Amino acid sequence: xxxxxxxxxxxxxxxxxxxxxxxxxxxxxxxxxxxxxxxxxxxxxxxxxxxxxxxxxxxxxxxxxxxxxxxxxxxxxxxxxxxxxxxxxxxxxxxxxxxxxxxxxxxxxxxxxxxxxxxxxxxxxxxxxxxxxxxxxxxxxxxxxxxxxxxxxxxxxxxxxxxxxxxxxxxxxxxxxxxxxxxxxxxxxxxxxxxxxxxxxxxxxxxxxxxxxxxxxxxxxxxxxxxxxxxxxxxxxxxxxxxxxxxxxxxxxxxxxxxxxxxxxxxxxxxxxxxxxxxxxxxxxxxxxxxxxxxxxxxxxxxxxxxxxxxxxxxxxxxxxxxxxxxxxxxxxxxxxxxxxxxxxxxxxxxxxxxxxxxxxxxxxxxxxxxxxxxxxxxxxxxxxxxxxxxxxxxxxxxxxxxxxxxxxxxxxxxxxxxxxxxxxxxxxxxxxxxxxxxxxxxxxxxxxxxxxxxxxxxxxxxxxxxxxxxxxxxxxxxxxxxxxxxxxxxxxxxxxxxxxxxxxxxxxxxxxxxxxxxxxxxxxxxxxxxxxxxxxxxxxxxxxxxxxxxxxxxxxxxxxxxxxxxxxxxxxxxxxxxxxxxxxxxxxxxxxxxxxxxxxxxxxxxxxxxxxxxxxxxxxxxxxxxxxxxxxxxxxxxxxxxxxxxxxxxxxxxxxxxxxxxxxxxxxxxxxxxxxxxxxxxxxxxxxxxxxxxxxxxxxxxxxxxxxxxxxxxxxxxxxxxxxxxxxxxxxxxxxxxxxxxxxxxxxxxxxxxxxxxxx
Numbered sequence: 237x238x239x240x241x242x243x244x245x246x247x248x249x250x251x252x253x254x255x256x257x258x259x260x261x262x263x264x265x266x267x268x269x270x271x272x273x274x275x276x277x278x279x280x281x282x283x284x285x286x287x288x289x290x291x292x293x294x295x296x297x298x299x300x301x302x303x304x305x306x307x308x309x310x311x312x313x314x315x316x317x318x319x320x321x322x323x324x325x326x327x328x329x330x331x332x333x334x335x336x337x338x339x340x341x342x343x344x345x346x347x348x349x350x351x352x353x354x355x356x357x358x359x360x361x362x363x364x365x366x367x368x369x370x371x372x373x374x375x376x377x378x379x380x381x382x383x384x385x386x387x388x389x390x391x392x393x394x395x396x397x398x399x400x401x402x403x404x405x406x407x408x409x410x411x412x413x414x415x416x417x418x419x420x421x422x423x424x425x426x427x428x429x430x431x432x433x434x435x436x437x438x439x440x441x442x443x444x445x446x447x448x449x450x451x452x453x454x455x456x457x458x459x460x461x462x463x464x465x466x467x468x469x470x471x472x473x474x475x476x477x478x479x480x481x482x483x484x485x486x487x488x489x490x491x492x493x494x495x496x497x498x499x500x501x502x503x504x505x506x507x508x509x510x511x512x513x514x515x516x517x518x519x520x521x522x523x524x525x526x527x528x529x530x531x532x533x534x535x536x537x538x539x540x541x542x543x544x545x546x547x548x549x550x551x552x553x554x555x556x557x558x559x560x561x562x563x564x565x566x567x568x569x570x571x572x573x574x575x576x577x578x579x580x581x582x583x584x585x586x587x588x589x590x591x592x593x594x595x596x597x598x599x600x601x602x603x604x605x606x607x608x609x610x611x612x613x614x615x616x617x618x619x620x621x622x623x624x625x626x627x628x629x630x631x632x633x634x635x636x637x638x639x640x641x642x643x644x645x646x647x648x649x650x651x652x653x654x655x656x657x658x659x660x661x662x663x664x665x666x667x668x669x670x671x672x673x674x675x676x677x678x679x680x681x682x683x684x685x686x687x688x689x690x691x692x693x694x695x696x697x698x699x700x701x702x703x704x705x706x707x708x709x710x711x712x713x714x715x716x717x718x719x720x721x722x723x724x725x726x727x728x729x730x731x732x733x734x735x736x737x738x739x740x741x742x743x744x745x746x747x748x749x750x751x752x753x754x755x756x757x758x759x760x761x762x763x764x765x766x767x768x769x770x771x772x773x774x775x776x777x778x779x780x781x782x783x784x785x786x787x788x789x790x791x792x793x794x795x796x797x798x799x800x801x802x803x804x805x806x807x808x809x810x811x812x813x814x815x816x817x818x819x820x821x822x823x824x825x826x827x828x829x830x831x832x833x834x835x836x837x838x839x840x841x842x843x844x845x846x847x848x849x850x851x852x853x854x855x856x857x858x859x860x861x862x863x864x865x866x867x868x869x870x871x872x873x874x875x876x877x878x879x880x881x882x883x884x885x886x887x888x889x890x891x892x893x894x895x896x897x898x899x900x901x902x903x904x905x906x907x908x909x910x911x912x913x914x915x916x917x918x919x920x921x922x923x924x925x926x927x928x929x930x931x932x933x934x935x936x937x938x939x940x941x942x943x944x945x946x947x948x949x950x951x952x953x954x955x956x957x958x959x960x961x962x963x964x965x966x967x968x969x970x971x972x973x974x975x976x977x978x979x980x981x982x983x984x985x986x987x988x989x990x991x992x993x994x995x996x997x
Contacts (some may be wrong), residue, residue: 237945263301263334267294274503274536275299278308281530282503283523283947287567288855289543289554289815292505296479297327299503301334309474310972312341314475315495321346323479343473347488351451354458354469361462362454369445376400376447383435389425398757399425403433407449409486409519410456413437414567431520459494470498470949481506481526494527508563509556512809512849514841515759524561534757541567541855547891551841552854554888559844567855577854579884580864581896584875585823586777588864589625591897592820595862596631596803599818606632608817612802612853614829616644618822619805620774624638630801637810641789646753646764650771651788653743654781656831657727661695670696671952673752675716684708697721723747736784737775773870808853819857824850824865824881849881863887866899875964877989953977959994961987966997 264272266353274284274295286292300316303309315758318324324345330401343350352370359366371379380396380403402424406416413434421429440446446454459466463466478484481504484492496502504526527533541549549567556562565870582588596609603705611622626633641647649672655665671677682696689699703709704718727743734742744750750768753761778784823829830846838845854861865880953959957969959979967981977994 246255250447263298263305267298268540270536270538270540271295274505275302275537277534278303278306278501281500281526281533283481283526283533283535284503284505284538285535285563285565286505286507286538287565288507288510288852289541290538290567291542292324292479292538293326293330295538296505297330297478298334300327300331300477303475304331304335304339310341311339312343313472313474314343314352314477315473315475316344317347317350317492318344318479319346319483321349324349325661327479340613347484347491348448348451351455351491354455355446355451358458358462358465361465362458363441364446364454365444367444368918369443371440371445375445379436380432381441383439384425386426387428387432387435389428389432394425395757398416398759399429399432401759402429403436404447404449405517406433407447407453407487410453410490412453412457447837449487452491456487456494459491466494467498469495472674474499474501476502478502478504479506482508482511482520482523483513483518484522486519486522489522496530502530508561509559509565509582509848509854510812512812512845514838514845520561522844524563535563536566539565539567541569543858544569544855545571545859546858547576548854550891551577551861551887552851554891555854555883555886556847556851558886559847561841561844570932571976575860576891576893577887578860578862579887579892579894580862581880581894581900582864582866583897583900584866584868585621585870587897588822588866589621591864592622592822592862593625593629593631595820597629600631604817606801608805609820609854610806610811610814610816610818611809611820611822612806612811612856614694614808614823614831614849614920615766616641616763616807617770618828620770622805622822624774626803626805633730633804633805636804636806638807641767641770644764644767646767647771650740650744650768651785653747653749654740655785656697657722657743658782658785659730660697660724660728663689663696666696669747669749670720673748675720676713677717677720681709681713681717697724731781736781737772740775741772744772765989776870781881808849812852813855815856815858817858818860819853819862821850821853821861821863822865824863824884825869826879826881828869828878829883831882847883847886875984877987953991953996958997960997961989961994964989 267275271291271294274282275298278299284292284295286295291958296316300314303314304311308688316324316327318327328339328342328344331344343353345353355362356368358364359368377396377400380400381391384391384394384396384399413430416430416433421427423429425432427864440450459469467784473495476492478492483506491504492504504523506523508520508523511518511523514520527535544552544567546569549569553566562712580591582591592611596606599609600606610740611619613619613622616638619635623633623635623641625631635641636840638644642651649669652665652668655662656669659763660666667682670682684703685696685699688694688703689696692699692702694702700717701721704714704721723746727739727746730739730742750765753768756764775781775784778787826832829850830843834842834846863884865884866878868875869878953969953972955969955971958966959969959977961979961981962982963981964984964987965981967987970978970980970986972978976988977991978986978988980995
């Protein structure tokens with residue numbers, strides 16, 4: 237009978253009706269040569285390099301059925317590991333259908349579910365009892381806070397969530413408190429990182445509990461310290477199958493290696509070109525060194541793609557070949573050639589959103605479903621402009637894998653500040669941010685304010701003002717609350733005299749909210765700052781703060797409607813494993829994609845992962861892939877020239893068609909397309925670190941008419957000369973370096989731009 241994976245083992249689920257025996261006997265029919273080879277090679281280690289859309293799930297499930305039908309192993313002797321419960325259920329259902337009868341005794345499930353099953357049987361060997369509890373994240377965080385308080389560790393300087401995250405990363409690498417490298421301990425908890433980790437593990441054992449990271453790490457420890465237990469499972473599992481091997485972390489890798497040492501019949505299916513999760517512990521090196529770990533391994537490359545057109549595959553394959561850290565394969569298909577990958581140059585982000593919206597409308601008008609279209613962005617802050625455009629065009633959409641832009645915590649907080657400035661009686665908004673960031677205005681303070689507000693039927697803000705003239709508050713609370721109320725009064729007085737995006741930025745700065753995220757050590761803090769910058773930039777599209785707040789309310793109401801046919805908007809990371817007829821890939825600019833922060837922190841390895849991410853994005857497309865990039869970006873209310881992503885130059889010309897918005901020029905298929913608009917100034921969204929050097933394209937000069945000058949010769953420039961730039965306005969040339977000008981703009985400040993972007997006055 238069939239089972240479903242549970243945290244403590246398996247439970248029964250309804251089993252599908254088995255197919256007729258004749259159908260089950262044809263389970264190898266329709267497989268290509270490489271797929272059949274991967275299925276039927278059952279002796280020794282096998283690595284299946286399964287490119288995007290090459291049928292890896294079918295290979296994995298058919299291999300399991302083949303092993304069972306050939307009586308090479310029983311269900312209890314076959315271990316199949318996946319990353320999600322959904323994949324595990326699908327695997328079991330498919331194999332049962334292929335075998336032709338329900339199967340009992342499954343060892344099929346996620347890494348953590350299977351490890352838990354083993355751990356409950358041998359809990360005493362690692363200091364637990366079999367009925368141990370698996371703590372959720374809230375319980376883990378509460379325990380960390382208790383331990384930090386007991387050791388007099390300042391939570392502001394050492395956020396508990398950061399401490400917990402570091403401990404989990406150590407566990408993902410199989411490191412116990414005793415084996416963590418000393419160099420990694422110094423910066424955690426004022427040098428007390430090892431003590432906190434050890435105390436945390438000790439406390440877990442005392443309360444008979446384990447956290448998620450323990451499930452793998454403790455089983456690895458169990459196997460390493462108890463040879464008899466390890467031998468039992470080595471003997472039991474005659475065959476091991478692993479899905480998405482490129483996403484395994486060190487602890488998972490160690491667990492699999494220990495189990496496979498007896499029979500060596502381990503088959504790992506994965507794609508080194510789709511390893512994009514290093515930030516959550518995945519080690520691409522696990523799949524790259526498979527042949528070293530298992531000498532004599534058979535490597536099967538699945539290269540025939542059943543998803544995309546030859547042009548899409550050609551562009552993706554040409555791009556990924558630039559990576560050195562890969563085993564190598566080239567996708568191909570027998571499908572019709574299809575349209576080239578379109579590379580579109582636009583003037584700015586607003587035009588990019590407008591262009592994509594028009595493309596979606598045109599496709600929908602031709603009968604294409606919205607559910608077959610997706611906009612895949614590198615970072616979450618990019619979704620705002622596309623969400624706004626979908627709303628304007630009344631195109632149903634959904635944000636996959638996260639909240640919509642205006643539902644995000646930091647955006648709701650920023651909106652709350654603005655709402656209170658506009659309407660001091662907005663109690664819900666005031667209550668949301670009165671202690672955000674922390675000001676020492678806690679529940680006791682709010683309780684006093686609520687009591688007076690209810691009694692006198694007044695707003696919380698007014699109640700607070702009244703209470704300031706009493707002795708109800710302690711002196712520190714009184715002074716803090718008085719300062720906050722004064723801030724709101726001052727910001728309110730600026731509504732008619734300060735440009736509203738500037739005022740919004742001022743409110744976030746002076747309230748301490750921006751500084752709160754700048755100083756935060758939480759992994760998501762940089763992304764939240766990017767979202768706040770995008771929030772401020774978006775205000776430029778409205779006449780006032782009041783108009784903006786009203787717009788947001790209407791947007792949220794509009795988004796609430798239920799319509800199954802929707803355009804999907806998501807990050808590239810969230811799109812892995814999905815496919816769409818049409819994929820839009822916006823924001824392919826240096827600093828955004830590849831992400832500058834990643835390059836600054838991890839160098840070449842980050843660049844290769846960013847390129848793998850681009851490969852994943854392209855291979856989500858079945859029929860159409862449309863890449864776009866802007867010559868200018870408005871970042872935190874400042875215009876900056878942008879460089880086209882190096883990944884665009886790496887796309888093979890034979891598989892792409894380049895075009896540009898009117899006024900920017902177009903070179904057609906295979907050409908160099910829009911030339912780069914200049915070097916970025918290191919502003920928001922682009923990072924401030926040094927750029928990797930790359931060739932710069934030249935931009936043909938455009939005269940006052942906006943049309944390209946076919947002679948490709950612009951006017952001569954001289955230092956001190958006055959010029960005009962369409963976005964930055966008037967300025968004077970400071971210095972000249974070839975076709976790049978350093979210009980002091982009267983309103984935008986110093987900028988470096990290409991000569992082709994300016995006009996003489």
